[in-house]
Amino acid sequence: MSTIDWTQRAASQKLDGRSVINGERVDAVDGQTFAKHSPIDNRLLGPVVRGQAADIDLAVRAARAAFEDRRWAGKAPAVRKKILQRFADKILAAKEELALLETLDMGKPIQYSLSVDVPSTARCIAWYAEAVDKIYDEIAPTPDSALALITREAMGVIGAIVPWNYPMIMAAWKLGPALAAGNSVVLKPSEKSPYTALRLAELAVEAGIPPGVFNVVPGYGHEAGEALAMHMEVDAIGFTGSTRVGRRMYEYAGKSNLKRVYNELGGKSAFVVFEDFADLQRAARTVAGSMFFNQGESCNAPSRVLVQASVADEFAKLVAAEAPKYAPGDPLNPSTELGALVDETQLRTVLSYIDAGHQEGAQVLAGGKQARAETGGYYVEPTVFAGVNNGMKIAREEIFGPVMGIIKFDTEAEGIALANNSTYGLQASVWSDNINRAHRVARALRAGTVHVNQYDEDDITVPFGGYKQSGNGRDKSLHAFEKYTELKTTWIRID
Numbered sequence: 001m002s003t004i005d006w007t008q009r010a011a012s013q014k015l016d017g018r019s020v021i022n023g024e025r026v027d028a029v030d031g032q033t034f035a036k037h038s039p040i041d042n043r044l045l046g047p048v049v050r051g052q053a054a055d056i057d058l059a060v061r062a063a064r065a066a067f068e069d070r071r072w073a074g075k076a077p078a079v080r081k082k083i084l085q086r087f088a089d090k091i092l093a094a095k096e097e098l099a100l101l102e103t104l105d106m107g108k109p110i111q112y113s114l115s116v117d118v119p120s121t122a123r124c125i126a127w128y129a130e131a132v133d134k135i136y137d138e139i140a141p142t143p144d145s146a147l148a149l150i151t152r153e154a155m156g157v158i159g160a161i162v163p164w165n166y167p168m169i170m171a172a173w174k175l176g177p178a179l180a181a182g183n184s185v186v187l188k189p190s191e192k193s194p195y196t197a198l199r200l201a202e203l204a205v206e207a208g209i210p211p212g213v214f215n216v217v218p219g220y221g222h223e224a225g226e227a228l229a230m231h232m233e234v235d236a237i238g239f240t241g242s243t244r245v246g247r248r249m250y251e252y253a254g255k256s257n258l259k260r261v262y263n264e265l266g267g268k269s270a271f272v273v274f275e276d277f278a279d280l281q282r283a284a285r286t287v288a289g290s291m292f293f294n295q296g297e298s299c300n301a302p303s304r305v306l307v308q309a310s311v312a313d314e315f316a317k318l319v320a321a322e323a324p325k326y327a328p329g330d331p332l333n334p335s336t337e338l339g340a341l342v343d344e345t346q347l348r349t350v351l352s353y354i355d356a357g358h359q360e361g362a363q364v365l366a367g368g369k370q371a372r373a374e375t376g377g378y379y380v381e382p383t384v385f386a387g388v389n390n391g392m393k394i395a396r397e398e399i400f401g402p403v404m405g406i407i408k409f410d411t412e413a414e415g416i417a418l419a420n421n422s423t424y425g426l427q428a429s430v431w432s433d434n435i436n437r438a439h440r441v442a443r444a445l446r447a448g449t450v451h452v453n454q455y456d457e458d459d460i461t462v463p464f465g466g467y468k469q470s471g472n473g474r475d476k477s478l479h480a481f482e483k484y485t486e487l488k489t490t491w492i493r494i495d
């Protein structure tokens with residue numbers, strides 16, 4: 001555990017909310033800002049640029065100019081690798097500053113900003129850096145009279161629009177493959193968590209990424225976000241956020257230049273426990289840990305817990321006993337497990353879902369209330385509902401807070417059908433000691449990632465993304481390069 005006094009450090013932390021365009025900090029063209037507060041205690045963090053179409057246009061032009069003169073795309077992959085590795089090193093060297101910014105900005109516990117968010121961000125950038133000079137293109141099996149090369153080329157200007165729940169990691173999942181492949185990027189962080197993205201852009205320039213290649217413009221979704229997604233000089237949008245806004249991305253593309261749209265959207269992931277799984281305690285510990293991590297503000301949180309009827313009551317008791325271990329606390333205290341929700345709107349949303357659970361007849365086994373209101377911040381107790389059925393609002397809609405619902409089922413077929421009965425398909429898990437059942441159910445679950453007898457494994461090496469309305473395209477792994485490159489065929493005649 002760190003011995004740093006984070007509260008004291010927070011008091012002297014410098015915060016700069018200006019855009020980074022063409023390698024420089026700049027104010028908004030029209031000088032507008034918005035006031036950013038911390039969800040920890042509602043303290044004012046500072047003014048942040050309220051980017052508009054004019055700011056986005058400057059950033060996109062800078063990115064386009066950088067792409068056209070090939071100051072980045074034209075460098076040998078091994079050179080881009082070295083520079084991006086330096087960028088990753090700089091992220092690690094700024095670990096404490098970035099972790100503090102993330103915690104102040106969106107309320108997650110400092111211990112996790114330090115141990116998860118910063119290292120995962122650096123590893124993501126380093127991993128794509130290391131990959132880029134090891135990937136080969138293809139030659140097609142054509143007749144002797146010709147040679148057909150199939151190559152991947154950088155796409156151009158990538159617009160990245162990301163949410164506030166893992167601000168740095170979500171940005172890195174776009175930046176890593178997009179920059180390694182030679183593109184330029186304009187990143188629009190969430191208005192609820194702009195600070196780390198802005199610092200990343202400064203560190204990138206210090207590492208040697210040429211000015212203009214990576215630009216960040218903060219602002220609201222319907223202003224800066226829409227302007228970026230509508231821009232005629234943006235070749236692709238890498239979006240992570242809600243399904244509601246993900247739909248808009250297709251509209252913007254349709255109304256502008258048919259830019260490619262890659263959406264990583266919401267989830268309502270099923271955690272399916274069968275009676276033949278012996279270690280119920282481990283399953284209960286795992287579901288609580290995964291559900292309450294990051295205050296439940298995770299797209300892949302296992303919020304629908306489906307348990308076979310014969311063990312459902314025992315399982316519910318075990319989970320309810322885990323919940324108090326995640327008592328909300330001061331995010332700046334290094335021992336806190338569960339921090340603040342991102343803002344008052346999110347607090348109201350989560351409390352209204354808890355209300356809906358009561359109204360529809362589910363029973364609260366743990367939590368269910370707002371906490372730490374005296375701090376001025378936004379906290380909710382980890383909450384476990386039992387007696388949920390899959391038709392209830394709390395089982396159908398993404399809550400994005402520390403609230404799980406336990407649903408009973410009888411047969412394997414019913415468990416699978418309930419798990420798949422969702423508009424989402426991001427992740428799912430199956431818990432069984434029967435190897436045939438584990439494989440059978442894993443195959444039947446309609447989700448981008450299926451976990452068997454665990455929920456914690458995660459690595460940059462594997463794709464991440466959803467079926468159905470959880471999105472298209474995949475972040476992470478070598479597959480992410482497919483999103484930010486165009487496939488070119490070159491025919492060469494051989495006489």
Ligand code: NAD
Pocket residue numbers: 161162163164165166170188189190191219220221222224225226229240241242243244245246248264265266267298299300398400426464465466470471
């Ligand atoms: P959101 O959709 O409200 O906002 C996401 C981003 O889009 C923000 O930067 C926002 O400013 C911008 N935006 C909002 N309206 C816009 C518009 N009209 N035009 C352009 N941009 C706009 O989502 P959020 O509340 O920030 O994040 C939570 C959501 O993100 C959840 O649904 C969660 O499941 C999802 N998420 C998905 C993944 C994944 O990989 N599948 C990962 C993390 C979060």
